[in-house]
Amino acid sequence: MSYGLALIYGVLKIINLANAGILMLGAYVTWWMWDAFHLDPLLAPLIVIPLFFVFGVAMERLVVRRVLDQEPIVSLLLLFGVWLILQNVAYVIWTGDTRAIETPFVDATVKLGAMQLSWARIYVFCAGGITLAGLQLFLTRTHLGRAIRAVAQDREAAKLTGVDVDRVNAVAFGIGIALAAFAGSLLSLLFSFNPDFGGTLQLKSFCVVVLGGLDSFVGVAFGAVALSLAEAFGLRYMAASLQNLISFVVLVVVLIAFPKGIAGLLRSMRRG
C-alpha cells in the first residue's frame, strides 16, 4: 500500500487519499470471490491486480487528470471524495457487517523455536518482499519503468526525450492503485474488515512513506520495517491502545529531523 502511495506521489505529485478505499475494495473483492465462487484467496491477486490496474488507469484518465495542474488541495479533496464514495458503495453492496476470510491456510500456524507464526503472515511478508523486488526491476530495467522514474525526477526532461507524460501518469496511477488493492487482498487474510477498513492503515502508510522518502521504494521498505519495530518495542512499555501514537510521534520527528526521509538522508551522504 505504501509503495502505491509513494509511486503515485513520485510521478503525479499528488497524495492519493483514495488509497484506503482501494485497499478496502481489494479486501472485499477477495472476500467476495471466496464467499460466492469459492476462489482460494491466495489466487485472488491474479484477478485483483489486473482489475484494479484497469480501474486505476480509468480513474486517472477520467478524474485525476483534470486536477493535476491545480492546487494540491483540489486533488486532496477530490481523492478524499473518491474514498467516501468507495466506502459508501461498499456499504450498499456488502453492508456494514464485519467480514473475514477463513480457510485452513489462514488459520494454519508454524512453530519456529519459541515463536508461533501463522502461515498467512509469512506469506504476506514474502509477498511484500517480492513486490518490492519486482517493482525495482521494472523501474530500473524496462523502458517504461525508466520513463516513470524520469517523469518523477524531471517532467520536462522526460518530455524532451519523447516520453508521453500523460501515458506514464496513467500507467503509474494504475500501478499505484493495483498495489493498494493487492495490499488489501493480502491483508484480508490477516484481518477482518468492514467498509471503514484502511483508514488507520492509510495514516501509517503516510508515516512509512514519509519515513522512507517520498519517492524511493527501498526507502519505503526500510520505513515499514523501522515503523513496525518501533511499534513492537513501544508495546512493551505502553498500553496497546497507544500503538498508533508511535506512528505519529515518528512522523513528526522525521519531518523535523530529516524531511526527505531515509532515502534523502542516504542520498545527501552519497553526494557528500
Add this chain to the structure above:
Amino acid sequence: MLEIAGLQVGYGEIRVLEDCSLRVERGEIVSLLGANGAGKTTLMRAVSRLIDPGAGTISFEDADITRAPASRVVEAGIAQVPEGRKLWPDMSVEDNLLLGAYAKRARAHIDRSLEEVYALFPRVKQRRRQIAGTLSGGEQQMVAIGRGLMSRPSLLMLDEPSLGLAPIIVAEVFASIRAINARGVTVLLVEQNVAGALELASRGYVLETGRIVMQGSREELLASEMVRKAYLGL
C-alpha cells in the same frame, strides 16, 4: 528543414516572442544570439512543444508541428539539449542516456547510439555507472548532449551549452558540436557566448526583446556594427 513563421508566444499577459520567423536548412549550424531574456529559450521550448504558441506556425521537414504533442516532435527527429542540462540527477549516467533513446525511432539502434556517444565523449563512458548528479558541470553537459543524440535526431537544438563551464571545457563542448554536425546532424545553437557561437555557425539570427532584429551569414554578423558593439564588446 525547420521553418518558423510569425511565431508569437506569451506567458499569460506577458508576450515573450513577437512575430518571429527563422529557418534552418539541412546540414547547417545556425546560431540564435541575444541577451538574457530576449526569448531564445522560449523559442526552443515552443519548437519542442513544451509551451503553446499563441500564433504562427512551426514546420519540420514540411510537416506542421505547431500543435503536435512533444513526443511526436522527438519522433520526427528534433532533440533539444535544454539550458541547465536537466539530467535526471538520481539516475546513473547510462540510464540517462538509455532514456534518451525512448523514442520509437531510436529503440532499434540503442547499442550503436550508445557506442557513438561513448566514442564522442570517452569521459562519459568512464563515468557511465556513476549517479548523474555527482558529475562535474562539463561532464553533465556532455551527458546531456549524449542523451539528445541517443534519439538519433536530424536536428539537434542546444540551449546555452557553454553556460557555467570553464573555458577549456567550453572548447571541448564546441568541438563536439562541430563533430556532431560533421556527421550530418543539423544544429540550432542558442548561445550567450557570441564569439564562440559565431565561430561554429555558418549563419545566425539576433533576437532582441522577442523580435528577430538581424540575420545573416557569419561574416555579415561579424562585420555588423551592432553585433560587434552589443555582443562582442568590440
